Amino acid sequence: MPLLETIHSPDDLKRLPAEQLAPLAAEIRERIIRVTSENGGHIGPNLGVVELTIALHRVFSTPADSFVFDVSHQGYVHKLLTGRNGPEFDKLRQTGGVSGFFNRAESEHDAFGAGHAGTAVSAALGLAAGRDLRGGEGHVVALVGDAALTCGVTLEALNNVAHSARRLIVVLNDNEWAIDRNVGAIADHLNALITSPFYNKANRELRALLEKVPGGARLLEIGRAVKRDTKDFLTARQASLFENFKLRYVGPVDGHDIGQLVRYLEFCRQSDAPVLLHVRTIKGKGCDVALRNPEKFHGCSPFDIETGDAKTTLAAAGTGATGTAAAAAVSVKPPNWQDVFGRVLVRLAQRDKRVLGITAAMPSGTSLNLLKHECPAQYFDVGIAEGHAAVFAAGLAVKGFKPVVAIYSTFLQRAFDMVLHDVCLQNLGVVFCMDRAGLSPADGATHHGLFDITFLRSIPRAIVMQPRDARELAAMLRAALDSGAPAFIRYPRGTAAGGDAFDGSGELPPPVEIGRAEVLRDGADVCFWALGPLCDAALALAERIEKTFPKLRAGVVNARFAKPLDTPLLLEQARKARLVVTLEDNVLAGGFGSAVLETLSDAAVATPVVRVGWPDEFVGHGTTGGELRAAHGLSPDAVFEKIAARLR
Numbered sequence: 001m002p003l004l005e006t007i008h009s010p011d012d013l014k015r016l017p018a019e020q021l022a023p024l025a026a027e028i029r030e031r032i033i034r035v036t037s038e039n040g041g042h043i044g045p046n047l048g049v050v051e052l053t054i055a056l057h058r059v060f061s062t063p064a065d066s067f068v069f070d071v072s073h074q075g076y077v078h079k080l081l082t083g084r085n086g087p088e089f090d091k092l093r094q095t096g097g098v099s100g101f102f103n104r105a106e107s108e109h110d111a112f113g114a115g116h117a118g119t120a121v122s123a124a125l126g127l128a129a130g131r132d133l134r135g136g137e138g139h140v141v142a143l144v145g146d147a148a149l150t151c152g153v154t155l156e157a158l159n160n161v162a163h164s165a166r167r168l169i170v171v172l173n174d175n176e177w178a179i180d181r182n183v184g185a186i187a188d189h190l191n192a193l194i195t196s197p198f199y200n201k202a203n204r205e206l207r208a209l210l211e212k213v214p215g216g217a218r219l220l221e222i223g224r225a226v227k228r229d230t231k232d233f234l235t236a237r238q239a240s241l242f243e244n245f246k247l248r249y250v251g252p253v254d255g256h257d258i259g260q261l262v263r264y265l266e267f268c269r270q271s272d273a274p275v276l277l278h279v280r281t282i283k284g285k286g287c288d289v290a291l292r293n294p295e296k297f298h299g300c301s302p303f304d305i306e307t308g309d310a311k312t313t314l315a316a317a318g319t320g321a322t323g324t325a326a327a328a329a330v331s332v333k334p335p336n337w338q339d340v341f342g343r344v345l346v347r348l349a350q351r352d353k354r355v356l357g358i359t360a361a362m363p364s365g366t367s368l369n370l371l372k373h374e375c376p377a378q379y380f381d382v383g384i385a386e387g388h389a390a391v392f393a394a395g396l397a398v399k400g401f402k403p404v405v406a407i408y409s410t411f412l413q414r415a416f417d418m419v420l421h422d423v424c425l426q427n428l429g430v431v432f433c434m435d436r437a438g439l440s441p442a443d444g445a446t447h448h449g450l451f452d453i454t455f456l457r458s459i460p461r462a463i464v465m466q467p468r469d470a471r472e473l474a475a476m477l478r479a480a481l482d483s484g485a486p487a488f489i490r491y492p493r494g495t496a497a498g499g500d501a502f503d504g505s506g507e508l509p510p511p512v513e514i515g516r517a518e519v520l521r522d523g524a525d526v527c528f529w530a531l532g533p534l535c536d537a538a539l540a541l542a543e544r545i546e547k548t549f550p551k552l553r554a555g556v557v558n559a560r561f562a563k564p565l566d567t568p569l570l571l572e573q574a575r576k577a578r579l580v581v582t583l584e585d586n587v588l589a590g591g592f593g594s595a596v597l598e599t600l601s602d603a604a605v606a607t608p609v610v611r612v613g614w615p616d617e618f619v620g621h622g623t624t625g626g627e628l629r630a631a632h633g634l635s636p637d638a639v640f641e642k643i644a645a646r647l648r
Helices: 010-015 018-039 043-047 050-059 076-081 120-134 146-150 152-164 185-195 197-212 216-234 258-270 288-292 337-351 369-374 386-398 409-424 452-457 470-483 534-548 567-576 592-602 625-631 636-647
Strands: 066-069 140-145 169-174 248-254 275-280 355-359 379-381 402-408 431-435 463-465 487-490 518-524 526-530 554-558 561-563 579-587 609-614
Touching: 010 050, 018 043, 018 050, 018 076, 018 258, 043 288, 050 076, 050 140, 050 169, 050 258, 066 120, 120 140, 120 152, 140 146, 146 152, 146 169, 169 258, 248 258, 258 275, 337 355, 337 369, 337 402, 337 431, 337 470, 355 386, 369 379, 386 402, 386 409, 402 409, 402 470, 409 431, 409 452, 431 470, 452 463, 452 487, 452 561, 452 579, 452 592, 463 470, 470 487, 518 526, 518 534, 518 567, 526 534, 526 567, 534 554, 534 579, 534 636, 554 567, 561 592, 567 592, 579 592, 579 636, 592 609, 609 636
Parallel strands: 066 140, 140 169, 169 275, 248 275, 355 379, 355 402, 402 431, 431 487, 463 487, 526 554, 526 579, 579 609
Antiparallel strands: 463 561, 518 554
């Protein structure tokens, strides 16, 4: 029987002889590669922490001890070792399967849920402080990627470690990558620690003692001061960043040597003060295609194991805004929204050197890598620091530049204060292009972009728009840059309508007029107002309404703007209509439909409104967008029945 099939809990792992751990690691890698090749997922991060996760579970005992993984997209190994290696793992990131992230509702071994970077140290510190207040004895371990050190919240947490908890273990998983290669001074500092020959010599000598002498953990504790002094002296007394935060710094350690990891983690477990273990790992280890392209295989769609080429499966289909696409075999990947954005931005940047692109460690995910290649002087990667990206852009705008911040909708939430306080309050011309607005089906609640309309509508001066197709995205980007005002363009994951014909190389369409909607279909009795790709769903519903109710005429408006609304057109139509219907890929609470209701109420127009959008809850993960919509009463049939009930 394969070793992995005998592991139903961490206790089973502890009973394995040490010589079976390396074969177990190989089986885990094979399992993860096989499942992610079918379902997609975060393959590179998980392959890099196989031995580290095994060692953590050998030394510590969850759930009595708590693991907090930063982002937690490297939690697949943990799931396999904590009773989730069954059919639920075969359906990883699919409907009825396990989540791609830590999820407290999924297992008692998941101490803290996450899907955004930089939260682990803060959360772990809270768990440790709570343990101390209750007089508990459990250990708390935060696993933090080196990229997360660029997050402001991580540095804020490090600043409080020594004053907030007696014991805390931080494991720094250093693989030099977030999604793209890490940038900035902290990455340089870690590289200096790793590459200093004097420091490494001192570290090797200390490790040799640890491995050969009985009671080596105690020796390491005694010798730590000697190691630190030697390191500081021989590297021009450059103190470790972490020791300045009053964490005991240990490492760097080979993150793929289980025996060595266990010994060092045992030392950390015995430490009576906060300690940081610096572990070096290889992202994508054990999978050739992931090693060759760590950026692509950080998080990927289903792929061929031998070639790395993308597959087209049901899991990859039906994820657009309407959720009605069927799986189809394709040989060439059609242009998606982010590709169109990247191409257009390059054209605009080539025309105007004031146009700049900013990403928070997501160049490929947002297609700003195209700008990086074509106009490197107009490209900035600030690391995983969304708040800094927003304020940095504000500073550039003050100096007369036209910054474009490309960011996922779910990550813009992290910069809300900066958007309000530093950009909109000062009325600065910063453009935010929000990818993944709407559903991100397989990623689930942490990654759905279902809240941006709601929180942006509350901010004065914000212009919020959503394009229906590729040409309209280009027209909106031009309008946003010309406006000199805070502007936000949201678009979903998936294929952009018209992307095949519009690649950004021809003449760009003229800018749209701010606050002006577009009438797509005339009809005075039922008025559909839809945002973005949901216009297609509105057109289909309008036809169905007229077939079901032959005496009624249904019109469709491409609203374009959630703020400002085209108020004159809305009031003109609503005063004549029997029913107004709004469609949005956002929560209903405070969203686009709410804006329509408020406008009609203020004008004393009593026409009823049916709002179609997401309920006031967090939406989980699923295989396709269509399945998630059906589960929340948003299938085409369910929406039609909701509207028809108001017309009967």
